[in-house]
Amino acid sequence: MTDAFLGSAVTYSCNEGYRLIGKDQRRCEISGKTVRWSGDVPICQNIPCLPPPDIPHGRHSGTFTSDFVYGSVVTYRCDKGYTLVGEDFIYCTTKDEKNGEWSGPAPECQKTGKQCSYPPAIANGKHSGQGRVFTIGTSVTYSCDPGYTLMGRAQINCTASKFWTDPIPHCKVSSAGCRVPEVWHGKISDLKPAYSPGETLLVECDPGYTLKSTQEAQCQDDGTWAPAVPICEPGSHTIVPQVLGTLGAALLFVLLAVIGRIICWKKDGKCHANANTPPNAADTTKQEFSSVL
Incomplete structure (x- = not known):
């Protein structure tokens, strides 16, 4: 503020991580007998956290320390023989400023040994326990990639014997699929012999044709395509020449027919209307075309 008048007000605020x-x-x-600002100037103080x-x-x-x-970070480590479970750091933040x-x-920190090994991986699928420590009693859930169906129980548990419950599920290609x-x-770009649920196809139109809808369609679990398989329609720039070409040929045919009917040969000053061939030069002294317009 450069100029202030009687009655003017100013509002103070603090930067992020500070409180007023x-x-x-x-x-x-x-x-x-003078003019002054009311009250005292406030101060900005770091937002504190209790000790971690x-x-x-x-x-x-x-x-x-x-x-x-606000912004302070502390990291945790376990003593020898113990394993850290959870995020290894926390930081000071605020919700109300x-x-x-x-x-x-x-x-x-849990004693090392009271846990299961990393859950088995499965082909064409994954489990929910990425990057974790699997102590006794914890569980993970398996799921399959698109186009595959989970066979067996989705969840396995870490038992007291430090083994995962059997059997481990597996992923099988879905029986349902989409016809080409x-x-x-x-x-169809990169055409395949068959499509499994979740797979997509791309359609490219021939020259002179354009897509009516989206270029991509995805195979659904029920064997249908969504959205519907794209359709290629003639482009507007190709329809006009085709129409004009057809009309032009028709008009030319009619014109030639009319001209053929009205052209005649003159022989001895007389017009022979049905003269497909001109008279012989020996029979005429003068030949010329005359069209009745």
Whole structure:
């Protein structure tokens, strides 16, 4: 603000990670024989967090730090013989722009050995346990890629014996599929002999034809295509020449027929209307064409 008049007001705010201490607004007012701003100038203070929680059989990087403010990060590590379960770090954040809190709960340190090995991978599928530690009692869920069906139970559990429950499911090609569609005045890019649910096809139209709808269609679980297989239609720039060409040929045929009927040969000053061949030169002294218009 460069100029302020009596009654003017200013509002204060703090940058991200800071909280305002004091009133956020001041006014230009009369005080005795002078004009001054009301109240005191507020201050901006770092938003603080309480010390991060300690964890049994582990420690964090902020052990020797006394103040934790907005943006502070601490990482956790476990003692030898223990495995970290959960995110290895938390950070100081805020929800109300006044009070700080940690981004999440602290991880845990569990004794190594009380867990299952990494869940078995399956062909054409995956499980939900990517990048985790699998302690006793935890479970993972399997799912298949598009075009495949899960055979067996989707969920397996880590048992007290530190083995996964049997059997492990597997993915099988879906019995349902989509027939290869017929595309008039076009072709299918990278044509396959068959399409499984989830697979897509692309249609390209022949020169002079354009797509009526989207270029892509996807095979559905019920054996249908969605959206419908694209259709190639004649483009507007090709219809006109075709029409004009047809009309032109018809008009030319009619014109030639009319001209053929009205052309005659003159012989001895007389017009012979049905003269498909001209008279012999020996029989005439003078020949000329005359058209009746």
